[in-house]
Amino acid sequence: MAEKILMKGNEAIGEAAIIAGCRHYFGYPITPQTELTEYMSKRMPQIDGVFLQAESEVAAINMVYGAAGAGARVMTSSSSPGISLKMEGISYIAGAELPCVIVNIVRGGPGLGGIQPAQSDYFQATKGGGHGDYRNIVLAPNSVQEMVDTTVIAFDLADKYRNPVMLLGDGALGQMMEPVEFSPSNAKPIAKPWAATGLKERTEPNIITSLHLQPEKLEQHNIHLQQKYAEISANEVRYEELYTDDAELVLVAYGITSRIARTAMEKARSQGLKVGMLRPITLWPFPEKPIAALAKKATAFLTLELSAGQMVEDVRLAVNGAKPVHFYGRMGGIMPSPKAIFEEITKIFNGKEGR
CATH class of the missing domain: 3.40.50.920 (Rossmann fold)
Structure with missing residues (x-):
C-alpha cells in the first residue's frame, strides 16, 4: 500500500495532474485557488514541464487552447471570477473539441463576492457558462483524496471524448488538509492523430478551429457535438x-x-x-x-x-x-x-x- 501524505486540497490536485501526465499548466493566481498555481510553478520545472503564469485568465485559457491543439495534456485553474473570464475560451475549446482540465475552486459571489467557500457556480459549470450549445463534463469531489482520484479521471475523460472537463471544488476543499494516497498511473499516451503537430507523418495539415461560416456545416458540427454529449450522458454518470x-x-x-x-x-x-x-x-x-x-x-x-x-x-x-x-x-x-x-x-x- 502506498504511503499516505498530508496535503492541502489545492496542492493534491497539482500532484495528481502530474501523475496523470499533465506537463503543461497555464494559470493566474486568485484566492482560494492560488496554492495550486504556486505548487505547479514549483513542480513543473522539476519534471521538464511547462509552467506559465499568464498576464490574465483570458490569456491563460487561450494558452490552454494552443497546448491542447498540439496534443498535450494541459490544465488551468482559477476561482469563480477568474473562471468567468475564461468562459469565451472554454466555449472555443469545446467547439474545437480539444481535451483539457479546468479546475474551479469556487468562492462566494456574485461579483468579487468573498473568498469563502461556495457552490454558486453550479449553473456556470453544468449549463455551459459560455456561448453556444456545448457541455463540460463536471466532476465534484468531496474530499482531498477524491480530488486526487477525480483529477486523474478528468484527464482520461478529456482525452476519451475530446472535451473540456471541469473539476468543481470549493474554498473549503481547496484549503483543507487530509491524508492522501497517490497511485502510480498506468495510463499510456493516447494517440491524437487530429492534433496540430506539423506534417511529420501526414501530407495534409490538421486544422484546429471552432469557426464554421457555412450554416449547414455549423449545424452538422453541432449535431455531432450533441451526439457526443448523449454518449457521455449514457456512459459517464457517477454518483x-x-x-x-x-x-x-x-x-x-x-x-x-x-x-x-x-x-x-x-x-x-x-x-x-x-x-x-x-x-x-x-x-x-x-x-x-x-x-x-x-x-x-x-x-x-x-x-x-x-x-x-x-x-x-x-x-x-x-x-x-x-x-x-x-x-x-x-x-x-x-x-x-x-x-x-x-x-x-x-x-x-x-x-x-x-x-
Whole structure:
C-alpha cells in the first residue's frame, strides 16, 4: 500500500495532474485557488514541464487552447471570477473539441463576492457558462483524496471524448488538509492523430478551429457535438448512494456539503428517521435516472447547497413532480452545521417544508 501524505486540497490536485501526465499548466493566481498555481510553478520545472503564469485568465485559457491543439495534456485553474473570464475560451475549446482540465475552486459571489467557500457556480459549470450549445463534463469531489482520484479521471475523460472537463471544488476543499494516497498511473499516451503537430507523418495539415461560416456545416458540427454529449450522458454518470433502500427522505448534496449532510443523516437514522442520501459525483452528466428511480419509493427529497438553489432545479427535473423536493442553502461563504440540516430534516418529517 502506498504511503499516505498530508496535503492541502489545492496542492493534491497539482500532484495528481502530474501523475496523470499533465506537463503543461497555464494559470493566474486568485484566492482560494492560488496554492495550486504556486505548487505547479514549483513542480513543473522539476519534471521538464511547462509552467506559465499568464498576464490574465483570458490569456491563460487561450494558452490552454494552443497546448491542447498540439496534443498535450494541459490544465488551468482559477476561482469563480477568474473562471468567468475564461468562459469565451472554454466555449472555443469545446467547439474545437480539444481535451483539457479546468479546475474551479469556487468562492462566494456574485461579483468579487468573498473568498469563502461556495457552490454558486453550479449553473456556470453544468449549463455551459459560455456561448453556444456545448457541455463540460463536471466532476465534484468531496474530499482531498477524491480530488486526487477525480483529477486523474478528468484527464482520461478529456482525452476519451475530446472535451473540456471541469473539476468543481470549493474554498473549503481547496484549503483543507487530509491524508492522501497517490497511485502510480498506468495510463499510456493516447494517440491524437487530429492534433496540430506539423506534417511529420501526414501530407495534409490538421486544422484546429471552432469557426464554421457555412450554416449547414455549423449545424452538422453541432449535431455531432450533441451526439457526443448523449454518449457521455449514457456512459459517464457517477454518483454515490447511502441508506437509500428504505429511505423515506433522500438528501441530495455534493462536494463539501455532502459530508455535512452525511453527519446529519446518520444522526437522523440514529433517532429512527429513515433518511438516505444520493451524492452526485458527476454534476454533468447529472444522475437523473437514479434520482427518478428513488422518486418511485421515497416520500420526499431535500437538496442541500452552498447557494441560493441551483442543483435543486436538476433534482426537480429528475423527480418530475412525483414527490416534493425541498431545499436548504446557505450563501456568502457560510456553511451549514449538521445540526441545522438535522433540523430541516425533522421539519420535513413533522410536515413543515424546508425553505
